[in-house]
Amino acid sequence: MHNSWPKTNSDVCIRCATCMAVCPVSRVTPLFPGPKHAGPGAERFRKPGDPSVDKWIDLCIGCHLCDLVCPSGVSISEMNLIAKAKYLDEKGRPFRDWLLTHSYLFGQLGSFSSSVLNRLFQNGVVKWFVESILGIDRRRELPAYQSSTFRQWFKSHPSKGQRKIAYFYGCYINTNEVEVGKATVQVLEANGFEVFLPPQECCGIPMLGNGDFNGARKMALKNVPSLLQAIQSGSDIIFSSTSCGHMIKHEYSHLLNIPGSEEVAKHTFDLFEYLRNLLESGNLNSRFKKLPIKAAYFAPCHLRSLGIGLPALEILRLIPGLQIDNIEADCCGLGGTFGFKKEKYEISQEIGKDLKEAIDRLTPEIVLTDCEGCRMQIRHLTGLKVLHPIQILRDALLQGIDKEVGR
Amino acid sequence: MKLQTEILIIGGGATGAGILRDLSLRGIPSLLIEKGDFLSGASGRNHGLFHSGGRYVVSDPEAARECIAENRILRKIAPHCIEETDGFFVSLPEDGPDFRDRFIQACKDANVPAHLLSRDEALSLEPGLTPTLLSAVKVPDGAIDPFELVLSNAKDAETYGGKFLLHTGVTSLLMEENKVKTVLAKDLLHGEEYQIEASHIINATGAWADEFLKLAGLRVAMALSKGSMLITNQRLTHRVINRCRPPSDGDIIVPNHTVSILGTTSVRLEDAENFEVTPQEVSRLIRETSRMIPAIEEARFIRAYAGIRPLFQSEEKGDDRAISRGFVLIDHGKKDGIKNLITITGGKLVTYRLMAEKTSDLLCQKMGIHAPCSTHLKPLPGAGKLSGLKDRLKTLGKSETLCDCELVRKEEVEEVLKEGKLKNLQDILHRTRLAKGTCQGGFCVYRLLGILNESGLAEGDSNNILKGFLEERWKGIRPILWGSAVKEEELMEGIYKGLFNL
Amino acid sequence: MxxxxxxxxxxxxxxxxxxxxxxxxxxxxxxxxxxxxxxxxSNTIDVLGIPLLAGPETTRLRDGLSQWIYDHPEHPYGKVGVEKIEEALSSFNSLFPPPYTFQSRNETNSLIPTGVGTFRPTYLIPSTMMRGIALKEKKTLLIGFKGYKDFYSQRLADSFECRGATLSLPESPSTEITATALARWMEQPSFREFIGTEVKKQIRDEELIGVPAVLGVNDPMGVRKDLEKKIGASVFEIPILPPSIPGMRIFNRFKERLIRRGVTFLIGHPVSKVTLNEKRCEGIEIAHPPVTTSYSADHYILATGRFMGGGLEADRERILEPIFNLPVFQPGSQEDWFGRFFFDKHPIHRMGILTDSSLHPIDERGKPILENVWVAGTILAGHHYLDEKSREGIEIATGYWSAKKAMEG
Structure with missing residues (x-):
C-alpha cells in the first residue's frame, strides 16, 4: 500500500488548481507549497528507494479539503499522509509527537490524577519545559482533565430503552468533555434507545495524522473486534466525534486494511446522521422546547469528509427559537495535534483567524461544532462558549433535567 | 560579414558539438554553425537511452562494442548527464528462451555485462512488469539527458576557444577546383549573412547530410527512418525495460527524469522536415509496450513525438533496423576529390564522443598535425548541477517555482537567461525543464513570457510567441488526446481561448 | 434519504x-x-460574446440572442428562449445585491482587459472589474506583485500602452505568493495600508489602477474602497489564471445562501451508481469506501459539465456520459475530435447530450430516455461555449430552466 507503483492516481491530476483555492495552509504560509505541488506534483518526483527530502510535507494539516474539491478525484491528502509517514519513519519522530498522540494514556491514569495534571499544565516551569524541551507551544492551553470520567458516570447511570445502541465516545469525551457524552446518552435515551459502551481504545487518528501507521493500526486492531461484537449483538454504533468517526468508518479499511473494518463501517453512524435517519422515518423525538439562542454552527473537516451533509444543522433547525447559521470557513487550524506543535502554532492561528472572522461576522452567542479539536480551537480563538450540537439538542429536549452545560 | 576559421562544423547535434569540443581541446580554431538550436535533430528527439550496447549485440556486434566502450567513458566524464538505472531485457512467453540465450552469448562476445534474472527476481525489482514474463537479463543501460550532454560539450568548447553560431543555416557553397572555398550562411532569425572561409569543413548534419552534400554536387546514400515515441506522465519503472527479441516496434521503455519514454516505431521517410506521429503508431506503441508493463494501457500520456534516424545505407534491403547503427566517416577528398570536406553521420548518441574523436583524428592527419584526443579523460563541466528528482523536490516551498509540474525555479531560468543571449522561446525551453511536465507548458510559458518582458529580453509580440508555442505544443498533444489529457486540454482552452481570448 | x-x-x-x-x-x-x-x-458572466450583427459593443444582448436563437434553434439557448434566459440572469443577479453586483453596460457586451493584454467581450461584469472597460480611454497604471507569478504588469502595460509596476511585498520576499494568500492579505487593513503607500509612490498622472483579481474573497468592494481612499485613484481587477478568486466569491455566495435555505450539499463524493426502472430514475448511490449511501428523489438534474468536471469522458474510441450512460452526440471517430491546430474550432466541443425542448435527454431518434431526469449546463450538445463566449450564460439559463421544468414535471 505504501509503495504501490506505478501510482496511477496522480495521473488524473490536470493541474487545474482547484485545490489551491481551498488549501488552508498554503493560504497562510509559503512554506507549504500547496496541494497541487505537494500531492500529485511531488508524487512524480518520488522514487521508491530515494530518501525523503520533502520536509514541508509535515505542514499538510490533513483537512481533506483538497480531496473534496478535486474535480478529478485525486486523493491528495492520502499522498501527503503517506509521504509524511515515510519522511518521519526515516528522520525519526520527536518524543513530543509520541506524547501528543498518546494523550489518552493520561486519561487512563485514573481520575485522581486529573487535578494533578491540570495543575501541572498551569505551572510556569512545566510550561517552559513543555515548550522548550518538548516543542509544544506554551500559548496553547493544554486540555483540562475532568475529575470524573464519562465511563465512570455511565457506570452509575442505568440506561433503559427498547433498542440497544453502542456508543463510541472517544478519549476526549471520556476525560475532558464528559458533558458531551452525557448529552449523547440522554438524547438517545429520549429516543427510546438503551445505550451501551463497547470496550474501546483511542481510535488512533492522532497517530495516523502524525504519519504513525503502526501506532494507528495497533489501536484499530483493538477496536474493530469489540465493535464487531456489538454489531453482531444486533446494534448499530454511533459516534459523537467526527474525527473518531471518520477514522473508524473510512481509514480503518481504506488506509489501514483492518480485517472486519468494512463490516464495522456499514453499521457505524455519525450521531446526527442517525438522528436524521430517525427524523426521515418519523421516529425522532422532536418535542423540542423553545431555545432563544443565537448560535453559529461550524462543520469540522472530518464531517465534510464523511459525506453526509450537515445533519446537525438540519436537526438543530427544528428547535424553535434557535437561530442558527452555518459558519462559512474552511478549517479551524488546529488539525488535531498540529496546532499544539511549537513550529506550527503560528500557522494554526493564522488559519484560525479566517474562521474567527467568519464567526465574528455572524455575532453568535454560542458556537456549535461536532469535533473536540475544533471546539478547543474556537474557544482559544474567540473566548466564546463552544458546545457540541448534541448539548443544545439535549437542552431543547430535556430542559431542566441537567442544566449543567459547560465546557 | 566575413568569418574565418580553421575548421567549420555544420550541425549542432551531439556529433557537431562533440567535434567542436574535441578540436577546441586540441587547440584547433573551430566554428560550429547550426540552423536551429543545438539538438534540433535526432540528438534532441530520441528516447534518451544510455546504451549499454545490449540492443545491438545480436544484430550489430560492432556497434554494440562501441556502445559499451563509450558507455564506460561517459559514466566518468559526464556523470551529471546520466542516470545509472540499469536495464532489463525482458522475455515474454511468446519470445521463448532461444533468442534470450543467443542474446546472453552475444553480450559475452561483445563484452557487455549481462546477468540473467529469474521471473521473481525481476518482479521484485520492477513490480510493474507483467507477471507472465519468463525472465529478464540485466545490462548496464541507463538514461541520458541529451540536452545536458550537448550543452556541456558546447560550454566546454567555448572555454577552450571554440565558437558557434546558432540559428544560422548554410545557403550555398562556393566551390573552387577541388575544394569548398567559401560557405555562405545566414542568420535565420535576424537575417545577417556570413561568408565563411575555412580550411576544412565537417558535415555533421545528421539526417540532413545528403541535403548538405547536394550543395557541393555530391550525394551520400542515406536512409531516413522516423521513430515515434510517447511520453507518460510519470516514471513507470526504475530501469530501462527492453524486449528480449529481435528489434521491432514498441520494444523499449526508458525512464527519464519524472517520465518514461516508450519507443519506438520505424517508418521510412523521404523528407527530413515534415513528419508527425500517426494514430496507428500510437496504438502500436501502447499495444506493444503494455505487453511488458500492463499499466501502460491505463497510463496518462503527455506527449508524442518523433525523430529521424540518419542511417547510412548499406547494400542489403529490408528493415531499417538491419542497417548498421555504427557510424560512417567519409573523407570526400578520397571519395569525390573535394579535399577539404568530411562527412560524419550515422551512429548513436552514446557514441558521439567516439565519432568526434575519429573525425578529429582524420582532420589532424589531413592537416599533418599531431594533437592527441583528450575528451575521454577530461570531465565535462556542470557535474555539480541540480539534476536528481529529489534535489528538485527539496527546493519546493523555498523559492518561486515557475513550472509547477517539473518544479523549475525562477532563479534557474534567470540563470539560463543570464548565460546567453537567448531570445528564442524554444531555446530557453531546451535549456531548462520548463514545459516538459504534465501540462506541457500550459502555465509556465505564460509566466516565462512575463519574465522575459520584465527583464527586457522579449523580442516581438509576446502573444504571437505564445500562440506559436501553443501550436507547437499541440503537435505533440493531439495524438494522445483521450482520458485525462482531454480534460487537461479543456483547461488549457479555457485559459487561452476563454480567459485570455487569444 | x-x-x-x-x-x-x-x-x-x-x-x-x-x-x-x-x-x-x-x-x-x-x-x-x-x-x-x-x-x-468564472470571473464575469459571458452570455453571448461573439461579434453580433453590429459588433459586440453596440448590439443589445436581447436582440443578439433572438437572432442567435433564430439562426441556431438547436442551441441550448433555443430551448430556453430569450425571456427565460433574462429571467434566469436576473435570478442570478438577485444573489448579488450592492455593493458587489454583476451588471452589463447598457445591456450590451463590454470589452474587459485580460491577463495577456487582449480584450474579451463579456456581458455581466462584477463591480470590481467594471472600470477596466475604460482602460483604453483613461491613463492607467497596472500593478503586479513580486513573487506572484500569474500576473505580469509590465507585459500587459506594453500591450495596453500604459504603465506597469511590480511591488515588492513586505512579507516573504524570496518565496512565492499564491492568489489565495494575496486575497487573504488584501482583507487585512495593514496590508492595504502598505499597498496604498507603495502604489502612491508609483503613480504619476494615472486615474485608473489595474490589479490582478485578488481583492479579497469576502468583501471585495470594501477592500477596493479602502485601497482607492489610500491611493486616490480608481481601482479595478483583471481576471487571472486559475484559481479564480472572483469565481470563489460566486461559489461561496451560492453555498452560503443555499445552505441557509436548507439545501443539502455533498462536495467531494461522486455518484457511483444510478438505479433505473424503465424510463425513470429511482435512486442514486454514492460510494465512499467502504460505505455506500443511497439517495432518492422525485426528480433529477444532471449538471456535471464537460470533460473537466467529469460529465463527459473520452476513452480512446468514444465519448461517454458516465452517470446515466446517456447517448452522447458525437459524429466521427477520435481522429475527428480535434483540428490540426490548437486555435481551430474543435468538433469535440459541439458534442454532448441531446435533449428535447424541456431539457429531457433524448436518443438519436428524438425519443425521451428518462422522464424524471433533466440535463443542464455545458454538458448539453449544440453549443461552442468558448467561441461563443457563452459559458456562464448557458449554465445559468439551463440550470434555471431545468429546475423550472423539473418542478412542472
Whole structure:
C-alpha cells in the first residue's frame, strides 16, 4: 500500500488548481507549497528507494479539503499522509509527537490524577519545559482533565430503552468533555434507545495524522473486534466525534486494511446522521422546547469528509427559537495535534483567524461544532462558549433535567 | 560579414558539438554553425537511452562494442548527464528462451555485462512488469539527458576557444577546383549573412547530410527512418525495460527524469522536415509496450513525438533496423576529390564522443598535425548541477517555482537567461525543464513570457510567441488526446481561448 | 434519504438549479464530485460574446440572442428562449445585491482587459472589474506583485500602452505568493495600508489602477474602497489564471445562501451508481469506501459539465456520459475530435447530450430516455461555449430552466 507503483492516481491530476483555492495552509504560509505541488506534483518526483527530502510535507494539516474539491478525484491528502509517514519513519519522530498522540494514556491514569495534571499544565516551569524541551507551544492551553470520567458516570447511570445502541465516545469525551457524552446518552435515551459502551481504545487518528501507521493500526486492531461484537449483538454504533468517526468508518479499511473494518463501517453512524435517519422515518423525538439562542454552527473537516451533509444543522433547525447559521470557513487550524506543535502554532492561528472572522461576522452567542479539536480551537480563538450540537439538542429536549452545560 | 576559421562544423547535434569540443581541446580554431538550436535533430528527439550496447549485440556486434566502450567513458566524464538505472531485457512467453540465450552469448562476445534474472527476481525489482514474463537479463543501460550532454560539450568548447553560431543555416557553397572555398550562411532569425572561409569543413548534419552534400554536387546514400515515441506522465519503472527479441516496434521503455519514454516505431521517410506521429503508431506503441508493463494501457500520456534516424545505407534491403547503427566517416577528398570536406553521420548518441574523436583524428592527419584526443579523460563541466528528482523536490516551498509540474525555479531560468543571449522561446525551453511536465507548458510559458518582458529580453509580440508555442505544443498533444489529457486540454482552452481570448 | 430534487454537479448550472428549486420550497440535495469550474474560470458572466450583427459593443444582448436563437434553434439557448434566459440572469443577479453586483453596460457586451493584454467581450461584469472597460480611454497604471507569478504588469502595460509596476511585498520576499494568500492579505487593513503607500509612490498622472483579481474573497468592494481612499485613484481587477478568486466569491455566495435555505450539499463524493426502472430514475448511490449511501428523489438534474468536471469522458474510441450512460452526440471517430491546430474550432466541443425542448435527454431518434431526469449546463450538445463566449450564460439559463421544468414535471 505504501509503495504501490506505478501510482496511477496522480495521473488524473490536470493541474487545474482547484485545490489551491481551498488549501488552508498554503493560504497562510509559503512554506507549504500547496496541494497541487505537494500531492500529485511531488508524487512524480518520488522514487521508491530515494530518501525523503520533502520536509514541508509535515505542514499538510490533513483537512481533506483538497480531496473534496478535486474535480478529478485525486486523493491528495492520502499522498501527503503517506509521504509524511515515510519522511518521519526515516528522520525519526520527536518524543513530543509520541506524547501528543498518546494523550489518552493520561486519561487512563485514573481520575485522581486529573487535578494533578491540570495543575501541572498551569505551572510556569512545566510550561517552559513543555515548550522548550518538548516543542509544544506554551500559548496553547493544554486540555483540562475532568475529575470524573464519562465511563465512570455511565457506570452509575442505568440506561433503559427498547433498542440497544453502542456508543463510541472517544478519549476526549471520556476525560475532558464528559458533558458531551452525557448529552449523547440522554438524547438517545429520549429516543427510546438503551445505550451501551463497547470496550474501546483511542481510535488512533492522532497517530495516523502524525504519519504513525503502526501506532494507528495497533489501536484499530483493538477496536474493530469489540465493535464487531456489538454489531453482531444486533446494534448499530454511533459516534459523537467526527474525527473518531471518520477514522473508524473510512481509514480503518481504506488506509489501514483492518480485517472486519468494512463490516464495522456499514453499521457505524455519525450521531446526527442517525438522528436524521430517525427524523426521515418519523421516529425522532422532536418535542423540542423553545431555545432563544443565537448560535453559529461550524462543520469540522472530518464531517465534510464523511459525506453526509450537515445533519446537525438540519436537526438543530427544528428547535424553535434557535437561530442558527452555518459558519462559512474552511478549517479551524488546529488539525488535531498540529496546532499544539511549537513550529506550527503560528500557522494554526493564522488559519484560525479566517474562521474567527467568519464567526465574528455572524455575532453568535454560542458556537456549535461536532469535533473536540475544533471546539478547543474556537474557544482559544474567540473566548466564546463552544458546545457540541448534541448539548443544545439535549437542552431543547430535556430542559431542566441537567442544566449543567459547560465546557 | 566575413568569418574565418580553421575548421567549420555544420550541425549542432551531439556529433557537431562533440567535434567542436574535441578540436577546441586540441587547440584547433573551430566554428560550429547550426540552423536551429543545438539538438534540433535526432540528438534532441530520441528516447534518451544510455546504451549499454545490449540492443545491438545480436544484430550489430560492432556497434554494440562501441556502445559499451563509450558507455564506460561517459559514466566518468559526464556523470551529471546520466542516470545509472540499469536495464532489463525482458522475455515474454511468446519470445521463448532461444533468442534470450543467443542474446546472453552475444553480450559475452561483445563484452557487455549481462546477468540473467529469474521471473521473481525481476518482479521484485520492477513490480510493474507483467507477471507472465519468463525472465529478464540485466545490462548496464541507463538514461541520458541529451540536452545536458550537448550543452556541456558546447560550454566546454567555448572555454577552450571554440565558437558557434546558432540559428544560422548554410545557403550555398562556393566551390573552387577541388575544394569548398567559401560557405555562405545566414542568420535565420535576424537575417545577417556570413561568408565563411575555412580550411576544412565537417558535415555533421545528421539526417540532413545528403541535403548538405547536394550543395557541393555530391550525394551520400542515406536512409531516413522516423521513430515515434510517447511520453507518460510519470516514471513507470526504475530501469530501462527492453524486449528480449529481435528489434521491432514498441520494444523499449526508458525512464527519464519524472517520465518514461516508450519507443519506438520505424517508418521510412523521404523528407527530413515534415513528419508527425500517426494514430496507428500510437496504438502500436501502447499495444506493444503494455505487453511488458500492463499499466501502460491505463497510463496518462503527455506527449508524442518523433525523430529521424540518419542511417547510412548499406547494400542489403529490408528493415531499417538491419542497417548498421555504427557510424560512417567519409573523407570526400578520397571519395569525390573535394579535399577539404568530411562527412560524419550515422551512429548513436552514446557514441558521439567516439565519432568526434575519429573525425578529429582524420582532420589532424589531413592537416599533418599531431594533437592527441583528450575528451575521454577530461570531465565535462556542470557535474555539480541540480539534476536528481529529489534535489528538485527539496527546493519546493523555498523559492518561486515557475513550472509547477517539473518544479523549475525562477532563479534557474534567470540563470539560463543570464548565460546567453537567448531570445528564442524554444531555446530557453531546451535549456531548462520548463514545459516538459504534465501540462506541457500550459502555465509556465505564460509566466516565462512575463519574465522575459520584465527583464527586457522579449523580442516581438509576446502573444504571437505564445500562440506559436501553443501550436507547437499541440503537435505533440493531439495524438494522445483521450482520458485525462482531454480534460487537461479543456483547461488549457479555457485559459487561452476563454480567459485570455487569444 | 429522499428529496424532491437531486442535482448532480456543483458548477454554476447545478447551483442555479438548486437555487431555483429551493426558492420554490423544494427539498434539494446537490452532489458534486468536486467543485465545478466556477472556481477556475468564472470571473464575469459571458452570455453571448461573439461579434453580433453590429459588433459586440453596440448590439443589445436581447436582440443578439433572438437572432442567435433564430439562426441556431438547436442551441441550448433555443430551448430556453430569450425571456427565460433574462429571467434566469436576473435570478442570478438577485444573489448579488450592492455593493458587489454583476451588471452589463447598457445591456450590451463590454470589452474587459485580460491577463495577456487582449480584450474579451463579456456581458455581466462584477463591480470590481467594471472600470477596466475604460482602460483604453483613461491613463492607467497596472500593478503586479513580486513573487506572484500569474500576473505580469509590465507585459500587459506594453500591450495596453500604459504603465506597469511590480511591488515588492513586505512579507516573504524570496518565496512565492499564491492568489489565495494575496486575497487573504488584501482583507487585512495593514496590508492595504502598505499597498496604498507603495502604489502612491508609483503613480504619476494615472486615474485608473489595474490589479490582478485578488481583492479579497469576502468583501471585495470594501477592500477596493479602502485601497482607492489610500491611493486616490480608481481601482479595478483583471481576471487571472486559475484559481479564480472572483469565481470563489460566486461559489461561496451560492453555498452560503443555499445552505441557509436548507439545501443539502455533498462536495467531494461522486455518484457511483444510478438505479433505473424503465424510463425513470429511482435512486442514486454514492460510494465512499467502504460505505455506500443511497439517495432518492422525485426528480433529477444532471449538471456535471464537460470533460473537466467529469460529465463527459473520452476513452480512446468514444465519448461517454458516465452517470446515466446517456447517448452522447458525437459524429466521427477520435481522429475527428480535434483540428490540426490548437486555435481551430474543435468538433469535440459541439458534442454532448441531446435533449428535447424541456431539457429531457433524448436518443438519436428524438425519443425521451428518462422522464424524471433533466440535463443542464455545458454538458448539453449544440453549443461552442468558448467561441461563443457563452459559458456562464448557458449554465445559468439551463440550470434555471431545468429546475423550472423539473418542478412542472
Amino acid at each position: 429522499h428529496y424532491d430534487l437531486i442535482i448532480i454537479g456543483m458548477g454554476l448550472s447545478g447551483l442555479m438549479a438548486a437555487k431555483t428549486a429551493v426558492e420554490a420550497g423544494k427539498k434539494v440535495l446537490i452532489i458534486g464530485k468536486g467543485l465545478g469550474c466556477l472556481t477556475l474560470f
